[in-house]
Amino acid sequence: MEVVDVTATACGVDFGTSNSTVGWQRNGRSALLQLEDNRHTLPSVIFFNAEDDAVSVGRAALAEYLAGCEGRLMRSLKSLLGTSLIDGQTEVQGRALRFRDLLTQFIGELKRRAEHAAGRPFSQAVFGRPVFFIDDNAEADRLAENTLAEIARSVGFRDIAFQYEPIAAAFDYESQITREELVLIADIGGGTSDFSLVRLSPQRAGRAERRDDILANGGIHIGGTDFDKYLSLSGIMPLLGLGSRLTNNNEVPSSHYFNLATWHTINLAYTQKAWRELQDIHRDVRERDSFARLLKLVEQRDGHWLAIKSEEAKIALSQHDALTLPLERIGQEVRLQRSGFDGAIAHLVGAVEDTVHRLLHDAGVxxxxxxxxxxxxxxxxxxxxxxGIAGLLPDARRVEGDLFGSIGMGLGLDAARKFG
Structure with missing residues (x-):
């Protein structure tokens, strides 16, 4: 019979921009808890179903939205931390809802599902955090962490600690090695790219204090949703009129396209003010067919669907040189090339490479x-x-961890060390 330590009340929570996981220590080993449909990841998504007056999260939320249910989809909630939007509100089904309460609702559900899967309550948690919630703003970064801690306490976590997400991934990798290594942890998430340079070994793994093993941390607020955005702007939005001309030969204003291509601003495209502006522009556009597609997309509130299609294309172009992306809701398809995707995100990749270069310089390595x-x-x-990252370290071995689970696993290990 399997023996489980029923006294353990600590877990590690990886609240991610796109996906979330929860890790814990079981039988002396770290494991991820199943949060939805026997899977360890829970997409960080909430859907308010207006037809059923119900709320769903994760894959269920995405499925309801993509099935055409009337309602409101909210994603990239983590991106609100540290910004002025966290204290703002939005309208959902005719009711004002604070963004802070949205995060509270999702993290509370994440805790509930983890406890159900583990068969016990969790009162202590180590939360993962990016190296920088907000770039070059220490005060906003502290605010983001404090806000997350307040939310965690409000849903029932009594004792809370934080760990840098790349350090958590380092702990997971360390459990797999047999000798000492100097490792660059490259954690490329939905909202941030975070890096840690760490000395790891089986002998060091047992130490309670690991500060001396961390040579440097660095990060930048660039991640998967930014890649989605620029792929959409370069490859998809031209079908809706981006880059086309007005009758006075000026370009069609781009702000509405940028809002639709950015996860946490999609709903700004649905305001009455935005709709009036689009109607005004429509009277002066030359390419009326493409702009009519934009009007249809906004009228049907299909912005999140389009963002999901862009994400699908990004994932496909990570494996293939080209693809044809069907866009059935606007009656189009588009041929996308990896070379075009690379060109669209080159400035982002360059900024990430600069971050790694500074990290090595600061560490003197x-x-x-x-x-x-x-x-x-x-x-x-x-x-x-x-x-780009591997090219900066041409002699280093490249290892791929669990792309969605390494951080949660490492946080579970850290929770057991910190809280027992």
Whole structure:
């Protein structure tokens, strides 16, 4: 019979921009809890179903939305932390709902599902956090962490600690190695790209204090949703009139396209003010057919559907050189090339590479001293980004972790060390 430590009340929570996981220590080993449909990941999505007056999360939320149910889809909630939007509100089914309450609702559901899967309550947790919630703003970064801690306490976590997400991934990788290594952890998530340079070994793994093993941390607020955005702007939005001309030869204003291509601003395209502006523009556009597609998309509130299609294309282009993307809701299809995707995100990849270069410089470590690059995070599969990071460390071994589970596993290990 399997023996489980029923006294354990600690877990590790990876609240991600796109997906979330919860890890815990079971029989002396870290494991991920099943959160939805026997899967360890729960998409960080909430759907308010207006037809049934009900709320769903995760894959169920996405399925209801994509099935055409009337309602409101909310995603990339983590991106609100540290911004002024966290204290704002939105309208859902005719009721004002604070963004802070949205995060509380999702994290509370994440806790409930984890406890159901584990068969016990969790009162202690180590939450993962990016190296920087907000770039170059220490005060906003502290606010983001404090807000997340307040929300965690409000849903029932009594004791809360934080760990950098790449460090958590390092702990997961360390459980798999047999000798000492100097490792660059590259965690490319939905909202941020985070890096840690860490000395790892089986002997060091047992230490309670690991500060001396961490040579440097760095990060930048660029992640998978940014890649989705620029793929959409370069490859999909031209079908809706982006880059086309008005009768006075000026370009059609781009702000509405940028709102629709950015997860946490999609709903701004649905306001009455935005609709009036689009109607005014429509009277002066030259390419009326393409702009009519934009009007149809906004009128049907299909912005999140389009963003999901862009995400699907990004994932496909991480594996293939080209694809034909069907866009049935606007009656079109588009041929997308990886080379075009690479061109659209080159400026983002360059900024990420600069972050890695600064990290090595700050640590005083030569590139050839790094033994391994450990890739994790759902967006680490983007080929241009992976090649760029690996190219900075040509002698290092490349290892791919569990793209969606390494952080949660590592946080589970850290929770057991911190809280017992």
């Amino acid at each position: 030569a590139a050839d001293a790094v033994d391994t690059v450990f890739f994790t995070g759902g967006s680490s599969g983007v080929q241009l980004l992976r090649q």
